Amino acid sequence: MVLRRADAMHDRLRKMLTKDKIGDAGFVSALKRDVGRVLKDYFDLSAEPEVTVAAGEDGGYAVTVTARAGDVRRFRTTENLSRPEM
Amino acid sequence: MRKIVVTSGKGGVGKTTVTATLGRHLADMGYRTVLVDADVGLNNLDVVTGVESRVVYDIGDVLAGRCTVWQALVQDHESAARVLPSTNGGEEISAQAFRALVDAIPDADFVLIDCPAGIEKGFHRAVSAATEAIVVTTPSASAIRDADKVVSLLSAYRLEDVSVVVNRVRPDMVSRGEMMSVEDVCGLLRTPAVGAIPEDDCITLYQQLGRVPDFALSERAYERLASNVARREKKVAELRKVKKRRRWF
Ligand SMILES: Nc1ncnc2c1ncn2[C@@H]1O[C@H](COP(=O)(O)OP(=O)(O)OP(=O)(O)O)[C@@H](O)[C@H]1O
Numbered sequence: 435m436v437l438r439r440a441d442a443m444h445d446r447l448r449k450m451l452t453k454d455k456i457g458d459a460g461f462v463s464a465l466k467r468d469v470g471r472v473l474k475d476y477f478d479l480s481a482e483p484e485v486t487v488a489a490g491e492d493g494g495y496a497v498t499v500t501a502r503a504g505d506v507r508r509f510r511t512t513e514n515l516s517r518p519e520m
Numbered sequence: 521m522r523k524i525v526v527t528s529g530k531g532g533v534g535k536t537t538v539t540a541t542l543g544r545h546l547a548d549m550g551y552r553t554v555l556v557d558a559d560v561g562l563n564n565l566d567v568v569t570g571v572e573s574r575v576v577y578d579i580g581d582v583l584a585g586r587c588t589v590w591q592a593l594v595q596d597h598e599s600a601a602r603v604l605p606s607t608n609g610g611e612e613i614s615a616q617a618f619r620a621l622v623d624a625i626p627d628a629d630f631v632l633i634d635c636p637a638g639i640e641k642g643f644h645r646a647v648s649a650a651t652e653a654i655v656v657t658t659p660s661a662s663a664i665r666d667a668d669k670v671v672s673l674l675s676a677y678r679l680e681d682v683s684v685v686v687n688r689v690r691p692d693m694v695s696r697g698e699m700m701s702v703e704d705v706c707g708l709l710r711t712p713a714v715g716a717i718p719e720d721d722c723i724t725l726y727q728q729l730g731r732v733p734d735f736a737l738s739e740r741a742y743e744r745l746a747s748n749v750a751r752r753e754k755k756v757a758e759l760r761k762v763k764k765r766r767r768w769f
């Protein structure tokens with residue numbers, strides 16, 4: 435099988451366009467901050483969450499969030515709610 | 521009146537050529553067509569259409585009240601299309617003024633606006649006056665990258681339609697897998713194709729002389745483009761390699 439040059443170029447461009455949109459301008463770091471803020475309302479995070487965004491085959495994006503937490507938090511705004519069961 | 525801006529981001533990909541040739545085809549189909557040169561300062565729609573020696577007034581004169589839009593229109597010598605020439609050094613023309621001027625064009629079914637390269641003020645001015653956009657790109661990485669930025673920017677203008685013309689396609693290279701297909705390019709841009717124009721030496725050769733002749737390779741592709749635009753359709757077939765007739769001796 436010969437690797438078609440057009441396919442290689444297509445692949446390269448898809449990465450390039452993804453990077454243009456989400457690579458610079460702090461997109462991922464802003465996303466990470468926002469995701470972290472939301473998660474911290476629910477969990478005691480043991481580390482900052484990891485967020486990766488990759489271009490999927492279908493033209494969409496695969497967004498992966500990985501986070502480790504030591505404990506579940508009570509909701510700050512709804513203290514009277516029962517604690518979620520583990 | 522349909523107002524279509526022909527834009528690209530990257531320079532030299534064929535905006536002016538597409539504006540002029542599409543405009544002439546629409547005019548040949550019987551539509552009253554006006555070609556507006558929005559490339560203020562670096563105008564060349566008049567040169568590409570060959571009307572430059574007959575230009576009396578330009579956009580600057582209209583805006584300064586020295587003439588009416590009607591008086592500034594120059595008849596194309598190859599078709600019934602009319603050209604509204606741009607002005608040298610009119611960087612201060614506001615988007616609102618330009619838009620009002622385009623809206624004041626009398627008796628037109630189609631107004632095609634030839635946008636300057638880049639995504640600065642001139643881009644904004646040209647796009648603000650339009651209700652539809654055609655983004656021209658070639659199958660090259662840098663042109664597609666710029667087209668992608670333009671497509672993103674255009675989403676802020678609430679246009680009725682945004683579509684792509686892939687220009688300078690080499691069907692032989694596409695079939696050998698050496699160039700991306702029209703489908704590939706439009707997939708990357710997530711915008712439908714309204715036209716695919718092959719690389720055509722006739723364009724380079726005849727452009728400065730007047731009209732590109734009927735036998736030119738790109739002629740059929742431009743007919744297809746014009747018919748798509750007129751009918752608001754997106755029927756674009758992948759360009760095929762022209763088969764050489766086999767000779768028998
Ligand atoms: N399909 C084609 N095949 C071969 N040559 C082409 C084709 N389309 C355009 N050209 C040539 O490419 C050159 C640039 O075209 P054109 O001036 O239309 O680009 P442009 O996008 O308007 O450039 P600018 O950004 O400077 O305004 C011209 O010399 C033209 O003849």
Ligand SMILES: [Mg+2]
Binds near residue numbers: 537564634
């Ligand atoms: Mg031009």
